Amino acid sequence: MFATHDTVREITEDATDTMSDSMRAGAIWERVSRRLRAELGEDVFSSWFKSIEIEAAQGDAVRLSVPTRFLKSWIDHHYKDRIIARWSEEADRPVSIDVAVRTAASARAVVRPRPVEETPRPAAAPAAGRAEAPQLSSVQNTLGGSPLDPRLTFDTFIQGRSNTLARAAALQVAQARPTDAVLFNPLYIHAGVGLGKTHLLHAVAGMAQAGGRRVLYLTAEKFTFGFVAALKNQTAIAFKEALRNIDLLIIDDLQFLQGKQTQAEFCHTLNALIDAGRQIVVAGDRPPSDLENLDERVRSRLAGGLTVEIGALDENLRFDILKQKLAQAKLAHPGFDVPPAVMTYVAKNVTQNGRDLDGAFNRLIATNRLTSQPVTVEMAERSIRDLVRVVEPKRVKIEDIQKIVAQHYNVSRSDILSSRRTATVVRPRQIAMYLAKTMTLRSLPEIGRRFGGRDHTTVLHAVRKIEGLVGQDPALCEEVEVLKRRLND
Numbered sequence: 001m002f003a004t005h006d007t008v009r010e011i012t013e014d015a016t017d018t019m020s021d022s023m024r025a026g027a028i029w030e031r032v033s034r035r036l037r038a039e040l041g042e043d044v045f046s047s048w049f050k051s052i053e054i055e056a057a058q059g060d061a062v063r064l065s066v067p068t069r070f071l072k073s074w075i076d077h078h079y080k081d082r083i084i085a086r087w088s089e090e091a092d093r094p095v096s097i098d099v100a101v102r103t104a105a106s107a108r109a110v111v112r113p114r115p116v117e118e119t120p121r122p123a124a125a126p127a128a129g130r131a132e133a134p135q136l137s138s139v140q141n142t143l144g145g146s147p148l149d150p151r152l153t154f155d156t157f158i159q160g161r162s163n164t165l166a167r168a169a170a171l172q173v174a175q176a177r178p179t180d181a182v183l184f185n186p187l188y189i190h191a192g193v194g195l196g197k198t199h200l201l202h203a204v205a206g207m208a209q210a211g212g213r214r215v216l217y218l219t220a221e222k223f224t225f226g227f228v229a230a231l232k233n234q235t236a237i238a239f240k241e242a243l244r245n246i247d248l249l250i251i252d253d254l255q256f257l258q259g260k261q262t263q264a265e266f267c268h269t270l271n272a273l274i275d276a277g278r279q280i281v282v283a284g285d286r287p288p289s290d291l292e293n294l295d296e297r298v299r300s301r302l303a304g305g306l307t308v309e310i311g312a313l314d315e316n317l318r319f320d321i322l323k324q325k326l327a328q329a330k331l332a333h334p335g336f337d338v339p340p341a342v343m344t345y346v347a348k349n350v351t352q353n354g355r356d357l358d359g360a361f362n363r364l365i366a367t368n369r370l371t372s373q374p375v376t377v378e379m380a381e382r383s384i385r386d387l388v389r390v391v392e393p394k395r396v397k398i399e400d401i402q403k404i405v406a407q408h409y410n411v412s413r414s415d416i417l418s419s420r421r422t423a424t425v426v427r428p429r430q431i432a433m434y435l436a437k438t439m440t441l442r443s444l445p446e447i448g449r450r451f452g453g454r455d456h457t458t459v460l461h462a463v464r465k466i467e468g469l470v471g472q473d474p475a476l477c478e479e480v481e482v483l484k485r486r487l488n489d
């Protein structure tokens, strides 16, 4: 069917209306942005509003877009009402505003308002585009990146139940090509002392660097020092530029990020890199929510990515780490060996963390090399006595297991004891039975009785089922580890 003159005119008028709506919206957004910047301050404005673009504007309906889901949810929760109020005031009529996440296709079609003038800044070095961005060495020089230990690789990082998820996420990030979509951003890894965070971060840095990406690995202390020194030397602009031109920023020991201004700069860097589709990996000694001294904006930005925990090293993992250390030691000290009984003794008794395992192993080598004593269990007992912690195993009660599992899966304890067979209850019940078998000395019939009078074969089936799943499903494995830790606390 051909369009009549009238329809052509209607279509043209519609298009002209849409164009002028868009242009009007662009002008209004400029004024709204100025007011938001004045009301909220430069820091808040550049953290949350700078990357907003107008996706569409038609009549009283405006659609804004932001590059990430995190930004959308933050703006929806904290600033949307304010934007609507300011926009309605500037437009002299009520408007509805919707915030969407930009896709590559929508980004091409976006209406770009003129950038809002910022408060005057000292003359900046010309902004380097991605193509002429500084190469790794100059980034490292400008920012004083922390040195990487070539021994800390994925090959030497031993996988166990407590670190499966963290390792898998880290590997995915390290292997990504620059054109791949960024999956977990930021990736935040937390663990207690000596459980392998630094090892994993070095492995990510090394692999990504080998893949040709511009990587910067910094401890939070170095970041603080670099930023403060740059401020003192009036090179802060160059510092910021260099930071924003890397592909992968890795920050270790985030708990040591000091100072309000440094944290604000870190937050800007996080926002700028994430919005530009670059990857961030951060490690700290506790989850973001527990980092009390950290700026709220940094905390929420971190919590908006993927947070994974590395749990305690279990005995099997400790044994495997020792095996690897032995292989390395044999290369450096030909003729040196540690009998399996000694390996088992150390793995069983040095339970704290990987650093104590390093220490124990070094003492075996030193004692053997310096005194020519053969490595035996007695020799090991004497040399590593202070690293051995005698811990009374905590007695876990079946009732506690049922309570904690029920809480974790948001079902009631009576659901777990009941005969209900819906999936939401069956899996938690099986996990609770599995924990009862592996964390207490109760027999299968006794466990069956305590789980609503079930037969011992039902318990056995549950235990086998969960044992099998834990080996295949890292997420379930992580859940079980979390439950075990809660029960052992």
Ligand SMILES: Nc1ncnc2c1ncn2[C@@H]1O[C@H](COP(=O)(O)OP(=O)(O)OP(=O)(O)O)[C@@H](O)[C@H]1O
Pocket: 156, 157, 158, 159, 160, 163, 191, 192, 193, 194, 195, 196, 197, 198, 199, 200, 253, 285, 321, 353, 354, 355, 358
């Ligand atoms: N899964 C693992 N495989 C191999 N080595 C490990 C593993 N976990 C820990 N280690 C070793 O344990 C030691 C301590 O690990 P690392 O320095 O990475 O701990 P961390 O979590 O960064 O501790 P901190 O919080 O004190 O900085 C290192 O020698 C590391 O190589």
